[in-house]
Amino acid sequence: MRVICTRCGKEREGMEVTCNRCGGPFKLDIDLPFSKEIRLNFPYIKDWVSLGEWNSPMIKGDLFYKLDFMNPTGSYKDRGSTTMISYLKQSGIKEIAEDSSGNAGASVAAYGAAAGMKVSIFVPSTARGNKVRQIQAYGASIVKVEGNRDDVSRAARESGLYHASHILQPHFRDGIRSLAYEIVRDLGWRKPEEVYVPVSAGTLLLGMYEGFRHMANEGVIKEIPKIVAVQTEQVSPLCAKINHVNYNPPEKLTSIADALVSTNPTLLPEMLNAIKDGECVTVSDQEILEAWKILARKGLLVEYSSATTLAGHMKNKGSNNAVLVLTGSGLKTLS
Known part of the structure; x- marks a missing residue:
């Protein structure tokens, strides 16, 4: 490959x-030919650094809910981390830098620890809360950087450590192909009509798209399902491009969906290509909060950022044959 x-x-x-x-x-x-033994679709990994990730439940209620917040560190990011860290370890990388104060930072810190790596996570100087404490619990060093998100990324890139960026490293995004495979498998090797995903930096959208494209090319499914990207009103650069509207991000983000923060994503051209046959819908904080409450009353405690998928589905009046990807655990946001 x-x-x-x-x-x-x-x-x-x-x-x-x-x-x-x-x-x-x-x-x-x-x-490569598609294999129903999902890990065989990643032949470049010889020895997995695993914490028991993948194979998250998918439950059927009024819709299909893919519970990816049940991965080991509480988010879908573990799909990318296990793949990237496994590849870096077999490539001889022992010290890494990542820039994220959220789920990606926690996931990379956990898998880096499992691989015996020295991990430094670069975060904004204002970073606080349970996700930062989770990163520290895995033994990673926290490096606080003054400035905006670009300044944090630059500091990680120029640190002298290998930049294990969850956004730029191709093996991280590639690991998320596994999600598409599981969705189709869980439906009896049939495709859903729609898949709703929250979108920020684009790793989830792009990895999942490649998985569906692989299966379509190999004849496992007839075509790629309709992918509906969901963004917040404050962070909607992809939706703005897709829906041909002006987008001016606020100077300070205040949305409750605090995992969706990429106002100028590096991977925007790639996202536009992946979503060209799908849709992009924006939701308000009030719509997110309403969806979050509905999910909680179903027993599904997720981050507000994850609840955007239900909010998007309700606003879009989506198909009953839709899969909503629930990406992050609500336990991380409870104080």
């Missing part, structure tokens, strides 16, 4: 994080 630049097609030469020619992100070129 080749690793190629998504923008100019240049093949990755070694362990560089972005393309040396154009600066674009890399992705894996999925050109």
